[in-house]
Amino acid sequence: MKRIDVHTHLGNWMFPIRDFEVAGFRRTMQQHRIEKSVISYGPAILYDFREGNRQLAAILQDAPELWGYVVLNPHYLEESLAEIEKYLPDPKFVGFKLHPEQNQYRLNGLNVYKLFERITLTKKPVLVHTFPEQTNDLLGVAKFFPSVPIIMGHMGGNRWWEGIAVAAQTENVYLEPCSSFPEADKVRAAVEAVGPGRVLFGSDSNLLNPGFTIGMIEEANLADGIKEQIFYQNAKLLFNFPA
Template sequence: MSFLVIDANTHFGFLPHRDTDVSVDRLLASMKELGVASALTYSLKGVSYDASEGNDETYAVTRANPKLRPVATVDPRRHIGVVEEIEKRKEQGFVALRLFPEVQGWSINSALTKPIILTLARLHMPLIVSGAGSGTPTNVLRAVENAEIPVILTGVGYFNLAEALEVCKEHPSVYLEAQIIDPPDSLRVAVDAVGAERIVFGSNHPSCSMRASLNLIAESGLSNREKSLIFSGNVRRIFSRVKFPEDTLLSLDMPFQGIPVIDIHGHWGKWPFPMRGTGVDFTLDLMKSRGISKCILSSSYAIVYDFVDGNEQMAQAIEGHSELLGYVTVNPNYYEASCKELEKYAKKPNFVGAKIHPGYCKVPINAPRTKLLVRKVQEYGLPLLIHTYGAGGPAQAAELARECPACPIIMGHGGADAWREAAEFARDVKNLYMEFCCSVLETGKVRRSIEIAGADKVMFGSDIDLLHPGFIAGVYEEAGLTQEEKEKVLYKNASAVFGIQP
């Protein structure tokens, strides 16, 4: 079935804090390439500098580009002319109002919001606002609970999905953007809880990967009817007075078809989020759906609680499944016990690396305890996957790699939003590598990382079964990899580092 797609969350302009291309041209090119028929959009100038100037820019851009529909924004901190600005933009044909309390430093559930909500209710104008973070969906609910206006919550992820679903149950006009509802079956859980009629497609493009969010819905296992509602049907109903183009249908190619894939970042175990699927069979089905021939897993139980018991449980679970390989999880707080685990699992042919999660251990990547333990990992000839997330993490990983030069070290998540830093260190440190699984997938990060560090330093990791492999694959698929780059990134680099065949 072909789908009409309307993206409810896009923008354009300039980002002072990073050099991602967020131009109108980039937005339109992605829409054309992927078959997105239309998009709601706003100017970033209106968020960071001046709402009125930003809205003028949005008006001009959408008048010049018939596939784009204008979304206004205001900053209530200004106080002067806020209501009048909303009224003006409504008269000009702006289809919704977008608020940014999380960027501008004010509370959505404050006195600042009340006149805005009353104005939107009077004008029958929908509200789009971030639902990211614990407590945020509830605060939005309190701000709008007496208003009969549609509200789209953006940025809801697995950490606060349960809260957002409860908000939807309490308020019949609250909708969830699906962009980062990214565990393999969490969209199914959300649809079962509140109905497909309450979820809309949005990508946060060009800042974030449009392809990844499209993959998430296309590969969700939902029915075609449910997908159709999410891709465009619900937006068309919410914005029933708006005419959207219908001359383009979703077009997703399969650029990795026929190429083996080794996924170097997977998990076995349970997670405290709205997701039903777990276990070996679930993981194998996900792998098959994405052409993943081998996946290296660590135990979530070993990471978040008892690493000895977690390693043992996972070893038993994956035994006899040649597609599944293991990381022995070790903990710098327990050096002697970790050494025993390394001794035990280094002898097992289906355990091919070690895993350290500094966040759960509460020990920095470059702490003396971590370095001591990684020297022992090096003695056993095992590669190390180490959770590396945020500014400063890649520098610590590079320090660790320089002190253990015979140990291949992979930066799990590639530093996340610090991927530029990670790529520069991967370029400069011979035994340092990166992969990119992460909920917030910045557009262009794979292509740019390869340009900085080289294709020899990049591998494929999905965070299966916490995240959907199709979602993560999207940021790789959009990178325009050559055949040689595809082979290196998808399996050859992992094959060489771990000594395994796809």
């Protein structure tokens, strides 16, 4: 069963991982039958988002299986809006990424809403790191901007049941379960709450081993057709990837 990984990174992290190179990332994709990966560049989240987006753009040009999120930082509203304009013509960038935990902001902030106003017009999805907490703030954004597809990255993390409950109150929040909280049943609970069309496979590679999340989905006692939706079809539709 081929896969599209909607939550990945490139670049270095501050953890003892030996291989951060693009070649190693691609080998990992092949090992786990991942056809496409959508990437937010690690250094864009950790440090200067503009510099990181630029570095990712260079990598994406030569990599047909790699796609990108433009990382935005609401503390820098004008600069973030400029990043949206800069990368809109680039077909390799298929969405946006917000990381409120790392960049220390709340999703109910005015600048977040201003960014979503602009994102609405792009019709592209936003991957939002949603852990710890912030699921209710995400609900507010999702209700206010119902046409923006929002991927709830980590599905609420250690409070995944709250993440699922929030998604169930919307039509535009997608659940993505990767995390260091592999509680049994959470994937099945997600499918039961929002339907198989709004659960996505994301791995957090190159920070986490994709096999960790693949195992969660494989062991969720789901029909093969549903697993195929989660691993592949839902992302293909959401990002409008070519066949």
